[in-house]
Amino acid sequence: MAQVSYRKIAKSYGAVEVMRDVELDIADGEFAVLLGSSGCGKTTLLRMTAGLETITAGDLMIGGARVNDRPPKDRDIAMVFQNYALYPTMKVFENIAFSLRVKKAPEAEVKRKVGAAAEVLNLTDYLDRYPRELSGGQRQRVAMGRAMVRDAEVFLFDEPLSNLDAKLRAHMRVEIRQLHDRQGATTIYVTHDQIEAMTMADKIVLMKGGKVEQVGTPDELYDRPVSKYAADFVGSPSMNFIEGEIGEREGAPIFLAEGVAAPLPAPMARHLGRRTIAGLRPSDLHPAENGAVQGTLTLAEKTGADQNLHVRAAGVDIVSTAPRNFQVRQGQHIALAIPPERVHLFDAATERRLGA
Protein backbone atom coordinates (compact mmCIF):
# COMPACT_ATOMS: atom_id res chain seq x y z
CA MET A 1 0.00 0.00 0.00
CA ALA A 2 1.45 3.34 -0.96
CA GLN A 3 -0.92 6.13 -0.38
CA VAL A 4 0.80 9.50 -0.69
CA SER A 5 -0.50 12.26 1.57
CA TYR A 6 0.52 15.87 1.84
CA ARG A 7 -0.38 17.60 5.09
CA LYS A 8 -0.01 21.39 5.19
CA ILE A 9 3.11 21.25 3.04
CA ALA A 10 5.00 24.53 2.69
CA LYS A 11 8.21 25.45 0.96
CA SER A 12 10.33 28.56 1.30
CA TYR A 13 13.63 29.55 -0.21
CA GLY A 14 15.00 31.87 2.41
CA ALA A 15 12.34 34.50 2.94
CA VAL A 16 10.54 33.68 -0.29
CA GLU A 17 7.58 31.43 0.23
CA VAL A 18 6.83 29.42 -2.90
CA MET A 19 4.30 26.97 -1.52
CA ARG A 20 1.80 27.04 1.28
CA ASP A 21 -0.76 24.76 2.88
CA VAL A 22 -0.78 22.04 0.29
CA GLU A 23 -3.28 19.39 1.35
CA LEU A 24 -3.55 16.43 -0.94
CA ASP A 25 -4.21 12.70 -0.87
CA ILE A 26 -3.24 10.34 -3.63
CA ALA A 27 -4.68 6.86 -3.24
CA ASP A 28 -2.77 3.64 -3.69
CA GLY A 29 -2.46 2.75 -7.38
CA GLU A 30 -3.86 6.09 -8.48
CA PHE A 31 -2.51 8.01 -11.47
CA ALA A 32 -2.35 11.61 -10.28
CA VAL A 33 -1.28 14.45 -12.54
CA LEU A 34 0.08 17.68 -11.13
CA LEU A 35 -0.96 20.29 -13.67
CA GLY A 36 -0.17 23.96 -13.89
CA SER A 37 1.74 26.63 -15.72
CA SER A 38 5.45 27.05 -15.12
CA GLY A 39 6.33 28.37 -11.68
CA CYS A 40 3.15 27.06 -10.07
CA GLY A 41 5.10 24.73 -7.80
CA LYS A 42 4.20 21.41 -9.35
CA THR A 43 7.80 20.36 -9.99
CA THR A 44 8.83 21.57 -6.53
CA LEU A 45 6.11 19.43 -4.99
CA LEU A 46 7.30 16.42 -6.99
CA ARG A 47 10.91 17.01 -6.02
CA MET A 48 9.92 17.28 -2.38
CA THR A 49 8.11 13.97 -2.74
CA ALA A 50 11.29 12.47 -4.18
CA GLY A 51 13.44 13.91 -1.45
CA LEU A 52 15.46 16.13 -3.78
CA GLU A 53 14.15 19.24 -2.05
CA THR A 54 13.67 19.72 1.66
CA ILE A 55 10.20 20.31 3.02
CA THR A 56 9.99 23.56 4.96
CA ALA A 57 6.87 22.70 6.91
CA GLY A 58 4.14 20.09 6.98
CA ASP A 59 4.15 16.32 6.72
CA LEU A 60 4.70 14.11 3.73
CA MET A 61 3.38 10.60 4.24
CA ILE A 62 4.11 7.70 1.93
CA GLY A 63 2.40 4.43 2.81
CA GLY A 64 1.31 5.86 6.13
CA ALA A 65 4.80 6.77 7.32
CA ARG A 66 6.17 10.28 7.60
CA VAL A 67 9.09 10.49 5.20
CA ASN A 68 10.11 14.17 5.44
CA ASP A 69 13.53 13.28 6.78
CA ARG A 70 14.14 10.08 4.89
CA PRO A 71 16.73 10.14 2.09
CA PRO A 72 15.35 9.51 -1.41
CA LYS A 73 16.50 5.91 -1.57
CA ASP A 74 14.48 4.99 1.52
CA ARG A 75 11.21 6.43 0.27
CA ASP A 76 10.37 3.55 -2.04
CA ILE A 77 10.04 5.83 -5.04
CA ALA A 78 11.33 5.82 -8.60
CA MET A 79 11.61 8.90 -10.75
CA VAL A 80 11.76 9.65 -14.46
CA PHE A 81 13.31 12.99 -15.37
CA GLN A 82 12.43 15.40 -18.12
CA ASN A 83 15.77 14.98 -19.89
CA TYR A 84 15.80 11.25 -19.01
CA ALA A 85 19.12 11.61 -17.13
CA LEU A 86 20.53 8.51 -18.79
CA TYR A 87 24.18 7.77 -18.13
CA PRO A 88 25.88 8.33 -21.51
CA THR A 89 28.91 6.20 -20.67
CA MET A 90 26.83 3.12 -19.91
CA LYS A 91 24.96 0.85 -22.27
CA VAL A 92 21.20 0.50 -22.01
CA PHE A 93 21.54 -2.69 -19.95
CA GLU A 94 23.74 -0.99 -17.36
CA ASN A 95 21.52 2.08 -17.34
CA ILE A 96 18.51 -0.02 -16.44
CA ALA A 97 20.53 -2.15 -14.04
CA PHE A 98 22.02 0.85 -12.23
CA SER A 99 19.92 0.74 -9.06
CA LEU A 100 20.46 -3.02 -8.82
CA ARG A 101 24.22 -2.56 -9.15
CA VAL A 102 24.15 0.00 -6.38
CA LYS A 103 22.38 -2.54 -4.18
CA LYS A 104 24.95 -5.16 -5.25
CA ALA A 105 22.16 -7.46 -6.40
CA PRO A 106 23.21 -10.94 -7.59
CA GLU A 107 23.96 -11.16 -11.33
CA ALA A 108 21.09 -13.57 -11.95
CA GLU A 109 18.59 -11.16 -10.41
CA VAL A 110 19.99 -8.25 -12.42
CA LYS A 111 19.66 -10.21 -15.65
CA ARG A 112 16.15 -11.35 -14.84
CA LYS A 113 14.83 -7.93 -13.82
CA VAL A 114 16.49 -5.97 -16.62
CA GLY A 115 15.33 -8.62 -19.09
CA ALA A 116 11.76 -8.40 -17.84
CA ALA A 117 11.72 -4.60 -17.97
CA ALA A 118 13.24 -4.58 -21.45
CA GLU A 119 10.63 -7.08 -22.57
CA VAL A 120 7.76 -4.90 -21.37
CA LEU A 121 9.28 -1.78 -22.90
CA ASN A 122 10.32 -3.35 -26.22
CA LEU A 123 13.96 -2.64 -25.54
CA THR A 124 15.31 -6.19 -25.73
CA ASP A 125 17.12 -5.51 -29.01
CA TYR A 126 18.72 -2.33 -27.73
CA LEU A 127 20.28 -3.48 -24.47
CA ASP A 128 23.74 -3.45 -26.02
CA ARG A 129 23.54 0.11 -27.30
CA TYR A 130 24.55 3.42 -25.83
CA PRO A 131 21.84 6.01 -25.08
CA ARG A 132 23.19 8.30 -27.83
CA GLU A 133 22.35 5.59 -30.37
CA LEU A 134 18.67 5.59 -29.44
CA SER A 135 15.75 7.71 -30.59
CA GLY A 136 13.95 10.05 -28.21
CA GLY A 137 11.13 7.60 -27.55
CA GLN A 138 13.56 4.77 -26.87
CA ARG A 139 15.54 6.90 -24.43
CA GLN A 140 12.30 7.71 -22.69
CA ARG A 141 11.58 4.00 -22.37
CA VAL A 142 15.06 3.33 -20.98
CA ALA A 143 14.38 5.97 -18.33
CA MET A 144 11.14 4.18 -17.48
CA GLY A 145 12.91 0.83 -17.42
CA ARG A 146 15.37 2.22 -14.92
CA ALA A 147 12.46 3.18 -12.69
CA MET A 148 10.66 -0.13 -13.21
CA VAL A 149 13.42 -2.44 -12.00
CA ARG A 150 13.28 -0.75 -8.63
CA ASP A 151 9.85 -2.24 -7.91
CA ALA A 152 9.01 1.04 -6.24
CA GLU A 153 5.62 1.74 -4.71
CA VAL A 154 5.47 5.26 -6.11
CA PHE A 155 6.48 6.40 -9.57
CA LEU A 156 7.30 10.05 -10.14
CA PHE A 157 7.38 11.57 -13.63
CA ASP A 158 8.71 15.06 -14.21
CA GLU A 159 7.38 16.30 -17.57
CA PRO A 160 8.68 13.15 -19.23
CA LEU A 161 7.24 13.84 -22.67
CA SER A 162 8.13 17.48 -23.19
CA ASN A 163 11.26 16.67 -25.22
CA LEU A 164 9.37 14.53 -27.73
CA ASP A 165 7.59 15.58 -30.90
CA ALA A 166 3.80 15.72 -30.94
CA LYS A 167 3.17 12.36 -32.57
CA LEU A 168 5.55 10.45 -30.34
CA ARG A 169 4.13 12.23 -27.33
CA ALA A 170 0.65 10.95 -28.09
CA HIS A 171 2.08 7.45 -28.47
CA MET A 172 4.08 7.56 -25.24
CA ARG A 173 1.04 8.85 -23.35
CA VAL A 174 -0.71 5.62 -24.10
CA GLU A 175 2.37 3.57 -23.23
CA ILE A 176 2.88 5.24 -19.87
CA ARG A 177 -0.77 4.83 -18.97
CA GLN A 178 -0.74 1.16 -20.01
CA LEU A 179 2.43 0.60 -18.04
CA HIS A 180 0.76 2.13 -15.01
CA ASP A 181 -2.28 -0.11 -15.39
CA ARG A 182 -0.04 -3.16 -15.62
CA GLN A 183 2.24 -2.26 -12.71
CA GLY A 184 -0.41 -0.84 -10.44
CA ALA A 185 2.00 1.49 -8.64
CA THR A 186 0.91 4.89 -7.41
CA THR A 187 1.98 7.44 -10.00
CA ILE A 188 2.52 11.16 -9.69
CA TYR A 189 3.03 12.84 -13.02
CA VAL A 190 3.96 16.48 -13.55
CA THR A 191 3.00 18.28 -16.73
CA HIS A 192 1.96 21.66 -18.04
CA ASP A 193 0.10 20.03 -20.92
CA GLN A 194 -3.60 19.79 -20.12
CA ILE A 195 -4.11 17.15 -22.82
CA GLU A 196 -1.64 14.86 -21.07
CA ALA A 197 -3.47 15.49 -17.82
CA MET A 198 -6.92 14.89 -19.30
CA THR A 199 -5.95 11.73 -21.15
CA MET A 200 -3.85 10.02 -18.50
CA ALA A 201 -5.05 11.04 -15.07
CA ASP A 202 -7.34 9.36 -12.58
CA LYS A 203 -7.00 12.54 -10.60
CA ILE A 204 -5.84 15.96 -11.71
CA VAL A 205 -4.28 18.32 -9.22
CA LEU A 206 -4.36 21.78 -10.72
CA MET A 207 -1.89 24.13 -9.09
CA LYS A 208 -1.53 27.88 -9.15
CA GLY A 209 1.01 30.07 -7.40
CA GLY A 210 2.19 27.38 -5.00
CA LYS A 211 -1.32 26.35 -3.98
CA VAL A 212 -3.70 23.65 -5.06
CA GLU A 213 -6.41 25.28 -7.15
CA GLN A 214 -8.58 22.25 -7.78
CA VAL A 215 -8.43 18.50 -7.34
CA GLY A 216 -10.70 16.19 -9.27
CA THR A 217 -11.18 13.73 -12.05
CA PRO A 218 -10.62 15.01 -15.59
CA ASP A 219 -14.40 15.18 -16.03
CA GLU A 220 -14.87 17.18 -12.85
CA LEU A 221 -12.24 19.69 -13.92
CA TYR A 222 -13.76 19.95 -17.34
CA ASP A 223 -17.39 20.16 -16.25
CA ARG A 224 -17.11 22.06 -12.99
CA PRO A 225 -13.98 24.20 -12.90
CA VAL A 226 -13.82 25.99 -9.54
CA SER A 227 -12.34 29.18 -10.98
CA LYS A 228 -11.71 31.05 -14.17
CA TYR A 229 -8.07 29.90 -13.99
CA ALA A 230 -9.10 26.24 -13.87
CA ALA A 231 -11.65 26.76 -16.62
CA ASP A 232 -9.08 28.45 -18.81
CA PHE A 233 -6.42 25.81 -18.23
CA VAL A 234 -8.41 22.75 -19.14
CA GLY A 235 -9.92 22.12 -22.56
CA SER A 236 -8.74 22.82 -26.09
CA PRO A 237 -9.49 25.19 -27.68
CA SER A 238 -9.74 26.98 -24.38
CA MET A 239 -12.93 28.35 -22.89
CA ASN A 240 -14.37 31.69 -24.04
CA PHE A 241 -14.91 34.31 -21.38
CA ILE A 242 -17.38 37.17 -21.60
CA GLU A 243 -17.87 39.72 -18.86
CA GLY A 244 -21.47 40.77 -18.17
CA GLU A 245 -24.30 40.73 -15.71
CA ILE A 246 -27.03 38.38 -14.60
CA GLY A 247 -30.40 39.76 -15.53
CA GLU A 248 -33.96 38.53 -15.80
CA ARG A 249 -36.21 37.93 -18.78
CA GLU A 250 -39.74 36.60 -18.46
CA GLY A 251 -39.01 35.49 -14.91
CA ALA A 252 -35.98 33.41 -15.85
CA PRO A 253 -32.32 34.33 -15.18
CA ILE A 254 -30.26 35.30 -18.16
CA PHE A 255 -26.64 36.30 -18.74
CA LEU A 256 -26.42 39.66 -20.46
CA ALA A 257 -23.54 41.33 -22.27
CA GLU A 258 -23.27 43.35 -25.46
CA GLY A 259 -24.73 41.08 -28.15
CA VAL A 260 -25.11 38.22 -25.70
CA ALA A 261 -28.25 36.97 -23.99
CA ALA A 262 -27.75 33.48 -22.70
CA PRO A 263 -30.51 31.79 -20.67
CA LEU A 264 -29.30 30.32 -17.38
CA PRO A 265 -30.66 27.51 -15.18
CA ALA A 266 -33.44 28.74 -12.88
CA PRO A 267 -31.44 28.57 -9.56
CA MET A 268 -29.03 31.19 -10.91
CA ALA A 269 -31.76 33.75 -10.26
CA ARG A 270 -30.32 34.27 -6.78
CA HIS A 271 -27.28 35.97 -8.32
CA LEU A 272 -29.47 38.54 -10.05
CA GLY A 273 -27.67 41.79 -10.81
CA ARG A 274 -24.21 40.45 -10.05
CA ARG A 275 -21.19 41.25 -12.26
CA THR A 276 -20.03 37.92 -13.64
CA ILE A 277 -17.82 36.30 -16.19
CA ALA A 278 -19.51 33.69 -18.31
CA GLY A 279 -17.38 30.79 -19.52
CA LEU A 280 -18.53 29.11 -22.69
CA ARG A 281 -16.71 26.03 -23.98
CA PRO A 282 -16.20 26.08 -27.77
CA SER A 283 -17.62 22.56 -28.01
CA ASP A 284 -20.83 23.67 -26.23
CA LEU A 285 -21.42 26.55 -28.63
CA HIS A 286 -23.05 25.66 -31.90
CA PRO A 287 -24.48 27.78 -34.69
CA ALA A 288 -28.23 28.26 -34.42
CA GLU A 289 -30.88 30.76 -35.44
CA ASN A 290 -31.59 33.21 -32.57
CA GLY A 291 -28.60 31.88 -30.64
CA ALA A 292 -27.45 33.45 -27.39
CA VAL A 293 -24.32 34.97 -28.87
CA GLN A 294 -24.63 37.28 -31.87
CA GLY A 295 -21.55 38.26 -33.85
CA THR A 296 -19.69 38.21 -37.13
CA LEU A 297 -17.43 35.46 -38.35
CA THR A 298 -13.80 36.56 -38.57
CA LEU A 299 -12.13 33.26 -39.36
CA ALA A 300 -12.96 29.60 -39.90
CA GLU A 301 -10.08 27.27 -38.96
CA LYS A 302 -10.20 23.75 -40.34
CA THR A 303 -8.83 21.19 -37.93
CA GLY A 304 -9.74 18.12 -39.96
CA ALA A 305 -12.58 16.49 -38.11
CA ASP A 306 -14.34 19.80 -37.56
CA GLN A 307 -13.70 23.52 -37.72
CA ASN A 308 -13.13 26.31 -35.23
CA LEU A 309 -15.26 29.35 -35.93
CA HIS A 310 -13.83 32.61 -34.64
CA VAL A 311 -16.69 34.97 -33.97
CA ARG A 312 -16.39 38.60 -32.96
CA ALA A 313 -19.02 39.18 -30.29
CA ALA A 314 -19.31 41.22 -27.10
CA GLY A 315 -16.01 42.87 -27.98
CA VAL A 316 -14.03 39.63 -27.75
CA ASP A 317 -13.05 36.75 -29.99
CA ILE A 318 -15.36 33.80 -29.36
CA VAL A 319 -14.38 30.36 -30.61
CA SER A 320 -16.95 27.72 -31.44
CA THR A 321 -16.42 24.20 -32.70
CA ALA A 322 -18.69 23.44 -35.64
CA PRO A 323 -19.04 20.43 -37.92
CA ARG A 324 -16.68 20.55 -40.91
CA ASN A 325 -19.55 20.76 -43.40
CA PHE A 326 -21.06 23.86 -41.80
CA GLN A 327 -21.00 26.62 -44.43
CA VAL A 328 -20.52 30.24 -43.46
CA ARG A 329 -18.66 33.11 -45.10
CA GLN A 330 -16.18 35.41 -43.48
CA GLY A 331 -17.77 38.66 -42.33
CA GLN A 332 -21.21 37.09 -42.23
CA HIS A 333 -23.50 37.46 -39.25
CA ILE A 334 -23.68 34.35 -37.10
CA ALA A 335 -25.55 33.29 -33.96
CA LEU A 336 -24.30 30.69 -31.50
CA ALA A 337 -26.49 28.82 -29.05
CA ILE A 338 -25.52 27.13 -25.78
CA PRO A 339 -27.61 24.98 -23.41
CA PRO A 340 -28.28 26.89 -20.14
CA GLU A 341 -26.67 24.22 -17.96
CA ARG A 342 -23.42 24.44 -19.98
CA VAL A 343 -22.81 28.10 -19.12
CA HIS A 344 -20.09 28.41 -16.44
CA LEU A 345 -20.41 31.49 -14.25
CA PHE A 346 -17.60 33.11 -12.30
CA ASP A 347 -17.71 36.10 -10.01
CA ALA A 348 -16.17 39.06 -11.86
CA ALA A 349 -14.18 40.15 -8.82
CA THR A 350 -13.00 36.88 -7.25
CA GLU A 351 -13.10 34.79 -10.44
CA ARG A 352 -14.50 31.88 -8.35
CA ARG A 353 -17.30 29.71 -9.65
CA LEU A 354 -20.84 30.79 -8.81
CA GLY A 355 -22.90 27.94 -7.41
CA ALA A 356 -26.51 27.42 -8.21
Next chain:
Amino acid sequence: MIVQSRSRAAARAVLAWGVVALFVFPLFFWITVAFKEAREIFDLPPRLANFTPTLNNFNEVFGLSLGGNLVGGGNFNMGPRLWDSIVIAVFSTLLAVTIATLASYALSRMKFRARHHYVSWVLSTRMMPPVAVAIPMFFIYKDIGLLDSYLGVILIHAVMNLPLAVLLMKSFFDDIPLEIDESAVIDGASRWYIFRRVVLPMAKGGIAATAVLCFIFSWTEFLFVLTLTQTGLKTVPVVSSTFVTSTGTAWGNMAALGVAAMAPAFLFVLLVQKQLVRGLTLGSLKQ
Protein backbone atom coordinates in the same frame (compact mmCIF):
# COMPACT_ATOMS: atom_id res chain seq x y z
CA MET B 1 28.73 21.41 -46.04
CA ILE B 2 27.73 24.89 -47.03
CA VAL B 3 27.95 25.51 -50.74
CA GLN B 4 30.57 28.08 -51.67
CA SER B 5 32.19 29.18 -54.87
CA ARG B 6 35.37 27.47 -56.03
CA SER B 7 37.53 30.59 -55.88
CA ARG B 8 36.43 31.37 -52.34
CA ALA B 9 37.20 27.82 -51.29
CA ALA B 10 40.67 28.12 -52.83
CA ALA B 11 41.33 31.45 -51.13
CA ARG B 12 40.25 29.93 -47.87
CA ALA B 13 42.61 27.00 -48.30
CA VAL B 14 45.55 29.27 -49.12
CA LEU B 15 44.84 31.41 -46.08
CA ALA B 16 44.51 28.38 -43.84
CA TRP B 17 47.81 26.92 -45.02
CA GLY B 18 49.42 30.33 -44.60
CA VAL B 19 48.36 30.47 -40.96
CA VAL B 20 49.53 26.91 -40.38
CA ALA B 21 52.92 27.74 -41.96
CA LEU B 22 53.25 30.78 -39.72
CA PHE B 23 52.91 28.57 -36.65
CA VAL B 24 54.86 25.56 -37.87
CA PHE B 25 57.82 27.31 -39.51
CA PRO B 26 59.67 28.31 -36.30
CA LEU B 27 59.27 24.76 -35.07
CA PHE B 28 60.59 23.40 -38.35
CA PHE B 29 63.55 25.77 -38.40
CA TRP B 30 64.40 24.95 -34.78
CA ILE B 31 64.45 21.27 -35.69
CA THR B 32 66.77 21.91 -38.65
CA VAL B 33 69.10 23.85 -36.35
CA ALA B 34 69.38 20.79 -34.15
CA PHE B 35 70.75 18.82 -37.07
CA LYS B 36 73.12 21.49 -38.41
CA GLU B 37 76.79 22.15 -37.83
CA ALA B 38 77.36 25.32 -35.87
CA ARG B 39 78.73 27.21 -38.86
CA GLU B 40 75.66 26.47 -40.99
CA ILE B 41 73.13 27.84 -38.53
CA PHE B 42 73.52 31.50 -39.41
CA ASP B 43 74.05 31.05 -43.14
CA LEU B 44 72.25 33.57 -45.31
CA PRO B 45 70.02 32.76 -47.03
CA PRO B 46 69.01 30.25 -44.36
CA ARG B 47 69.46 26.62 -45.29
CA LEU B 48 66.10 24.92 -44.95
CA ALA B 49 66.92 21.59 -46.54
CA ASN B 50 70.25 21.88 -48.34
CA PHE B 51 72.55 20.98 -45.48
CA THR B 52 74.18 17.77 -44.36
CA PRO B 53 72.32 16.50 -41.29
CA THR B 54 74.47 15.62 -38.34
CA LEU B 55 73.77 14.08 -34.99
CA ASN B 56 76.71 15.83 -33.37
CA ASN B 57 74.52 18.20 -31.38
CA PHE B 58 72.59 15.30 -29.87
CA ASN B 59 75.81 13.42 -29.19
CA GLU B 60 77.19 16.32 -27.27
CA VAL B 61 74.03 17.09 -25.36
CA PHE B 62 73.28 13.59 -24.20
CA GLY B 63 76.81 12.20 -24.12
CA LEU B 64 75.75 9.41 -26.43
CA SER B 65 77.47 8.07 -29.44
CA LEU B 66 74.80 8.16 -32.10
CA GLY B 67 76.83 7.19 -35.16
CA GLY B 68 79.89 9.37 -34.78
CA ASN B 69 82.63 10.11 -32.35
CA LEU B 70 82.40 12.83 -29.79
CA VAL B 71 84.55 15.69 -30.86
CA GLY B 72 85.94 18.32 -28.60
CA GLY B 73 85.06 18.34 -24.94
CA GLY B 74 81.31 18.32 -25.56
CA ASN B 75 79.38 16.04 -23.26
CA PHE B 76 76.67 17.82 -21.36
CA ASN B 77 75.04 14.59 -20.21
CA MET B 78 71.52 15.95 -20.35
CA GLY B 79 69.76 12.57 -20.36
CA PRO B 80 69.07 12.62 -16.60
CA ARG B 81 67.74 16.17 -16.89
CA LEU B 82 65.17 14.97 -19.39
CA TRP B 83 64.23 12.29 -16.89
CA ASP B 84 63.88 14.92 -14.14
CA SER B 85 61.50 16.85 -16.36
CA ILE B 86 59.41 13.77 -17.05
CA VAL B 87 59.15 12.76 -13.40
CA ILE B 88 58.20 16.26 -12.30
CA ALA B 89 55.70 16.87 -15.09
CA VAL B 90 54.00 13.50 -14.72
CA PHE B 91 53.66 13.55 -10.96
CA SER B 92 52.73 17.20 -10.62
CA THR B 93 50.07 16.67 -13.30
CA LEU B 94 48.73 13.60 -11.51
CA LEU B 95 48.60 15.46 -8.23
CA ALA B 96 47.00 18.60 -9.65
CA VAL B 97 44.39 16.72 -11.68
CA THR B 98 43.45 14.44 -8.78
CA ILE B 99 42.95 17.30 -6.34
CA ALA B 100 41.30 19.54 -8.94
CA THR B 101 38.84 16.84 -9.97
CA LEU B 102 37.69 16.22 -6.42
CA ALA B 103 37.61 19.90 -5.52
CA SER B 104 35.76 21.03 -8.60
CA TYR B 105 33.15 18.29 -8.28
CA ALA B 106 32.45 19.54 -4.78
CA LEU B 107 32.34 23.14 -6.00
CA SER B 108 30.04 22.18 -8.82
CA ARG B 109 27.63 19.99 -6.86
CA MET B 110 27.69 20.46 -3.14
CA LYS B 111 26.07 23.27 -1.27
CA PHE B 112 28.08 24.87 1.48
CA ARG B 113 28.52 28.28 2.96
CA ALA B 114 30.33 30.85 0.79
CA ARG B 115 30.58 28.35 -2.04
CA HIS B 116 30.62 31.04 -4.68
CA HIS B 117 33.50 32.85 -3.03
CA TYR B 118 35.66 29.76 -3.14
CA VAL B 119 36.08 30.01 -6.86
CA SER B 120 37.39 33.56 -6.72
CA TRP B 121 39.60 32.70 -3.75
CA VAL B 122 41.05 29.81 -5.66
CA LEU B 123 41.69 32.01 -8.65
CA SER B 124 43.17 34.82 -6.58
CA THR B 125 46.19 32.67 -5.79
CA ARG B 126 47.22 33.06 -9.40
CA MET B 127 46.89 36.82 -9.45
CA MET B 128 50.25 37.31 -7.75
CA PRO B 129 53.23 37.13 -10.10
CA PRO B 130 55.29 34.00 -9.31
CA VAL B 131 58.44 36.12 -9.07
CA ALA B 132 56.97 37.73 -5.98
CA VAL B 133 56.82 34.42 -4.14
CA ALA B 134 59.97 32.80 -5.56
CA ILE B 135 62.34 34.21 -2.95
CA PRO B 136 60.09 33.56 0.09
CA MET B 137 59.48 30.06 -1.25
CA PHE B 138 63.23 29.52 -1.42
CA PHE B 139 63.60 30.23 2.30
CA ILE B 140 60.54 28.21 3.24
CA TYR B 141 61.76 25.26 1.19
CA LYS B 142 65.24 25.56 2.69
CA ASP B 143 63.83 25.46 6.21
CA ILE B 144 61.50 22.53 5.69
CA GLY B 145 64.02 20.60 3.63
CA LEU B 146 62.19 20.51 0.33
CA LEU B 147 64.91 22.40 -1.51
CA ASP B 148 66.48 20.55 -4.39
CA SER B 149 64.03 17.63 -4.19
CA TYR B 150 61.56 16.08 -6.64
CA LEU B 151 58.79 16.40 -4.08
CA GLY B 152 59.42 20.13 -3.67
CA VAL B 153 59.18 20.91 -7.36
CA ILE B 154 56.25 18.55 -7.88
CA LEU B 155 54.36 20.27 -5.08
CA ILE B 156 54.98 23.78 -6.31
CA HIS B 157 54.02 22.90 -9.88
CA ALA B 158 50.86 21.19 -8.70
CA VAL B 159 49.96 24.21 -6.59
CA MET B 160 50.62 26.56 -9.49
CA ASN B 161 48.37 24.46 -11.70
CA LEU B 162 45.53 23.95 -9.25
CA PRO B 163 43.56 27.18 -9.71
CA LEU B 164 43.32 26.81 -13.45
CA ALA B 165 42.69 23.08 -13.20
CA VAL B 166 39.91 23.57 -10.65
CA LEU B 167 38.26 26.25 -12.74
CA LEU B 168 38.50 24.20 -15.90
CA MET B 169 37.24 20.99 -14.32
CA LYS B 170 34.41 22.85 -12.63
CA SER B 171 33.15 24.06 -15.98
CA PHE B 172 33.20 20.48 -17.25
CA PHE B 173 31.25 19.23 -14.24
CA ASP B 174 28.83 22.14 -14.54
CA ASP B 175 28.04 20.94 -18.05
CA ILE B 176 26.90 17.56 -16.76
CA PRO B 177 23.18 17.87 -15.97
CA LEU B 178 22.32 17.81 -12.29
CA GLU B 179 19.53 15.32 -13.02
CA ILE B 180 22.22 12.71 -13.68
CA ASP B 181 23.30 12.98 -10.05
CA GLU B 182 19.74 13.23 -8.76
CA SER B 183 18.63 10.19 -10.67
CA ALA B 184 21.51 8.22 -9.17
CA VAL B 185 20.70 9.55 -5.69
CA ILE B 186 17.15 8.24 -5.99
CA ASP B 187 18.55 4.90 -7.12
CA GLY B 188 20.39 4.77 -3.82
CA ALA B 189 23.91 5.60 -4.92
CA SER B 190 26.22 7.37 -2.49
CA ARG B 191 27.97 10.61 -3.39
CA TRP B 192 31.28 8.79 -3.86
CA TYR B 193 29.66 6.07 -5.98
CA ILE B 194 28.05 8.68 -8.23
CA PHE B 195 31.33 10.53 -8.58
CA ARG B 196 33.34 7.44 -9.43
CA ARG B 197 30.89 5.45 -11.54
CA VAL B 198 28.74 8.07 -13.22
CA VAL B 199 30.26 11.53 -13.30
CA LEU B 200 33.95 10.72 -13.61
CA PRO B 201 33.55 8.61 -16.77
CA MET B 202 31.52 11.45 -18.28
CA ALA B 203 34.25 13.97 -17.46
CA LYS B 204 37.09 11.96 -19.02
CA GLY B 205 37.51 14.45 -21.83
CA GLY B 206 37.70 17.35 -19.41
CA ILE B 207 40.26 15.54 -17.31
CA ALA B 208 42.40 14.91 -20.39
CA ALA B 209 42.23 18.55 -21.43
CA THR B 210 43.16 19.66 -17.92
CA ALA B 211 45.99 17.16 -17.74
CA VAL B 212 47.50 18.40 -21.00
CA LEU B 213 47.52 21.98 -19.77
CA CYS B 214 49.07 20.99 -16.43
CA PHE B 215 51.67 18.83 -18.11
CA ILE B 216 52.73 21.52 -20.55
CA PHE B 217 52.91 24.12 -17.79
CA SER B 218 55.14 21.95 -15.65
CA TRP B 219 57.19 20.90 -18.67
CA THR B 220 58.02 24.49 -19.57
CA GLU B 221 58.12 26.08 -16.10
CA PHE B 222 61.38 27.90 -15.50
CA LEU B 223 61.36 30.21 -12.50
CA PHE B 224 60.62 27.84 -9.63
CA VAL B 225 62.87 25.10 -10.89
CA LEU B 226 65.64 27.67 -11.21
CA THR B 227 65.22 29.01 -7.67
CA LEU B 228 64.21 25.89 -5.77
CA THR B 229 66.77 23.44 -7.10
CA GLN B 230 70.54 23.46 -6.95
CA THR B 231 72.47 20.39 -7.99
CA GLY B 232 70.10 17.54 -7.28
CA LEU B 233 67.86 18.03 -10.25
CA LYS B 234 67.15 20.44 -13.06
CA THR B 235 64.46 20.42 -15.70
CA VAL B 236 65.01 21.01 -19.40
CA PRO B 237 64.03 24.71 -19.54
CA VAL B 238 66.54 25.55 -16.82
CA VAL B 239 69.44 23.55 -18.21
CA SER B 240 68.86 24.79 -21.72
CA SER B 241 69.61 28.25 -20.41
CA THR B 242 73.10 27.03 -19.51
CA PHE B 243 73.90 26.87 -23.22
CA VAL B 244 73.96 30.65 -23.12
CA THR B 245 77.45 31.32 -21.89
CA SER B 246 79.83 34.24 -21.65
CA THR B 247 81.68 32.99 -24.67
CA GLY B 248 78.62 32.56 -26.84
CA THR B 249 75.45 30.59 -27.26
CA ALA B 250 75.51 26.93 -28.26
CA TRP B 251 72.54 27.19 -30.58
CA GLY B 252 72.90 23.73 -32.03
CA ASN B 253 73.05 22.07 -28.64
CA MET B 254 70.15 24.11 -27.36
CA ALA B 255 68.07 23.15 -30.36
CA ALA B 256 68.96 19.49 -29.93
CA LEU B 257 67.82 19.56 -26.31
CA GLY B 258 64.70 21.43 -27.35
CA VAL B 259 63.84 18.85 -29.97
CA ALA B 260 64.40 16.03 -27.52
CA ALA B 261 62.23 17.85 -24.99
CA MET B 262 59.41 18.23 -27.46
CA ALA B 263 59.10 14.49 -27.89
CA PRO B 264 57.62 13.49 -24.49
CA ALA B 265 55.16 16.38 -24.47
CA PHE B 266 54.14 15.56 -28.01
CA LEU B 267 53.73 11.90 -27.09
CA PHE B 268 51.58 12.82 -24.08
CA VAL B 269 49.27 15.00 -26.14
CA LEU B 270 49.04 12.28 -28.77
CA LEU B 271 48.00 9.77 -26.11
CA VAL B 272 45.17 11.89 -24.76
CA GLN B 273 44.26 13.47 -28.08
CA LYS B 274 41.06 11.53 -28.58
CA GLN B 275 39.79 12.43 -25.13
CA LEU B 276 41.10 15.95 -25.53
CA VAL B 277 38.98 16.79 -28.54
CA ARG B 278 35.94 15.35 -26.82
CA GLY B 279 36.80 17.34 -23.74
CA LEU B 280 37.07 20.60 -25.57
CA THR B 281 33.70 20.11 -27.25
CA LEU B 282 31.90 18.58 -24.27
CA GLY B 283 28.64 20.31 -23.62
CA SER B 284 28.60 22.16 -26.89
CA LEU B 285 26.01 19.76 -28.25
CA LYS B 286 23.02 18.23 -26.57
CA GLN B 287 23.55 14.56 -26.00
